[in-house]
Amino acid sequence: MSAGNGGANGAGNAGANGAENAEDLGRYDVIVIGAGGAGMCTAIEAAAAGASVLVLEKQNRIGGMLHIANGEFSGAGTRRQRERGIDDSPERHFEDVLRLSHGKVDEKLAWKSVKAQGETVDWLDGQGFDFHPDTPGLVHGHEVYSVPRTYWGVKSGLSVVKPLKRRLEEQIEAGRVRLLLNTRLTGAIVDAAGHVTGITATTAGGATTATTAPGAPGAPAATAVGGAGGELVAHGGAVVLATGGYDANPGLRNRFLPDGCESALIGCLPHATGDGLELAMGLGAQVSRDGYFIPVMGLIPDPGQEGFAVDYREAFIEVAPAYRTPYEIWVNDRGERFVAEDGTSPEHRERALLEQPRIAMHVVWDRAIAETAEPLIRNGAGDWTRERMLAELERGRWIAVADTLEELAAKLGVAPGGLAATVERYNAAVRAGRDDDFGRTTLPAPIERAPFYGITTVGASILSRDGLRVNEDLEVLTESGAPLPGLYAVGEILGNNVFAGDNYVGGMSVTPAMTLGRELGARLGAGR
Incomplete structure (x- = not known):
């Protein structure tokens, strides 16, 4: 494990990327960009495997879209199903995913997630997750599964944030994770061989480094770092993009929507601007352009914010x-x-x-x-x-x-x-x-x-349908199909089509983010 300053090679590349005067945060085994469900799970497992981890989050709290999401997740063969006499298996779950998605998922990545999602549910159960008493259940907002295998908490997405926050804070307290809030990704450091070896970032009013303390979900106590704001640079053995979707960026979103859908309301939180997607595209990353869109119904246009929906937590x-x-x-x-x-x-x-x-x-x-x-x-x-x-x-x-x-x-x-x-x-x-x-x-x-x-x-868009193409190891792929060495992606930045095809499939957004984030973190931590 390494947590010291970057060497001359890293500093030189930072300079080449316009960050000569940036504050150097040092070198970490894993750098995770984004502290939503995918980013937190990646960081938790990488740190648990012994890696030094830096997490950057552009908001002043962790949790990402879980602050507004219903937080529904799915998994088969769980303890909770067995206790309620529900016979289920990952194979049956996958059959339903293929049926509901019309066979348009990425079968390798979707199966990789589905076969382990029951374990994710049990893991959350072991963390004291506050399940709603009706779970597992059938959710009728979209097409339903053949058996009850969807779960949610008594406080919706915040119920998911609570145990992840606690586990992340344990790793912060142990000195294996450093979390910077109010810190936005601005660029990647790429060496002469084409390897991504670090990132550049900026802080508007000074980054904050989180410390452990009780408080509201997603709001760790924090102390200032980076002065009154400015440029930062960090070096890492692996950079993981877990920056979420782009639906709050109409110009970017509408590049992927089918013609005639540009009037779709924005139903997500405004931070989902596609920062990680745009950075990767600038490095030559391959992006899906499937042309799928199916609207979320029932959201109300916000008279005070053109193009956005009224927060569905209100109405x-x-x-x-x-x-x-x-x-x-x-x-x-x-x-x-x-x-x-x-x-x-x-x-x-x-x-x-x-x-x-x-x-x-x-x-x-x-x-x-x-x-x-x-x-x-x-x-x-x-x-x-x-x-x-x-x-x-x-x-x-x-x-x-x-x-x-x-x-x-x-x-x-x-x-x-x-x-x-x-x-x-x-x-x-x-x-x-x-x-x-x-x-x-x-x-x-x-x-x-x-x-x-x-x-x-x-009709509204609440999550990104298209996203970065990755291989089974979650390495970001170039237009030619080759991996971009050192750069990984997980969560909504992959696009929901990978796991739900041209439809909505119960729990196949939050659960793959957590499941594949945990798998990626454990693998990167073990291979540091």
Whole structure:
């Protein structure tokens, strides 16, 4: 293990990369960029194997997207399944992954993860993970597995952060990990043979080096390093990019989205700007361009932040009939229905939305429904009561209200005649007890009592579909298919298509990030 200053070779290369005056952080066996689920697991296992590890995180806390994510993960053959009499295996899990992804995953990488994901679940169990009592369960927000093998915590993604934070702090306290917050990757140090041997970084107001202390998830105590800010350089035997996705960077995101999807809302946190992806591309890394996109439904455009969705921890529209009986109708900009609102296939309704102008839809209902139905708006905390929903109707933040359907259509930007005709036809279907247009079978009430209400939702991107190409050892590949020596990648920077194909597959984002991060860290630590 090495933790001293970089030698002349490292310093010279730093100078060649424009960091002559940078503060030298020294040399480490492993440098991990990003402290989300993938980065933390990589660092924890590398340090546990005896490596010296430097972790750089551009935010002032660890945890990345887990602060907003549901934090669902999946694994087969776990202790928790056995205790509940659920017969499952990694092979069966993989069959489901292939079915749900339409066979479009990277089979080698997906299987490498799936076969070990049950062990990851058991590992979290051993760390005292606070499982929700309903787990393992079937999650109906997207197409479901054949058996319950999805898990989540009582505090969603924060439940995942808690044990990872504790394990990381143990390694910090032992002196094997140094964690710098508020530190952003700016470049790579590459030697004459083409090996990545270190990184350059910058701090806006001084980096902070984390120390162990109790506190909120993702917020270790920290002391200043790097003065009032400036350039940093570090040298390492291996550099791991665990910087997450790029969906909060519309210019970069839209380069990968299919034509016509550029209006997709940004549903992730704003730090996901693709720093690691852009750095690797600058080194000649190969990036997938699969052209897959399937929207997340139900997010609400944020009036205060153009292009972004309202934080779904505060509010989203419940579109899954497994969780709420639909009373409303959904129409596109032409005022036309386009799918059965009570359809049980999430993928079917997601793909139907994908065909609509601006991938937008408008949910329409009336006063009688407002007073009868369960709240249309929900969040993870479950605190949207009918009373709160009725109050929101008057608040005017997201919901339009009008005395006539024509007036409502104008407020929503919908063709007025189209909406009125659609509601009339839908009401006739309610009276007949049969929807000849789309086969909806849940027809609880007509939409006829003023005032009328509407809310717009636009399909959203919450994770990156495309990403860096890597081999089975998670080495970043060049356009020619050769590894970039010394550079590795794990987590969302690989793109979700690798593990979910052209669909969403339960737990196949968070779990591969943790599972392959643990495997990569252990291997790099052992081979230092």
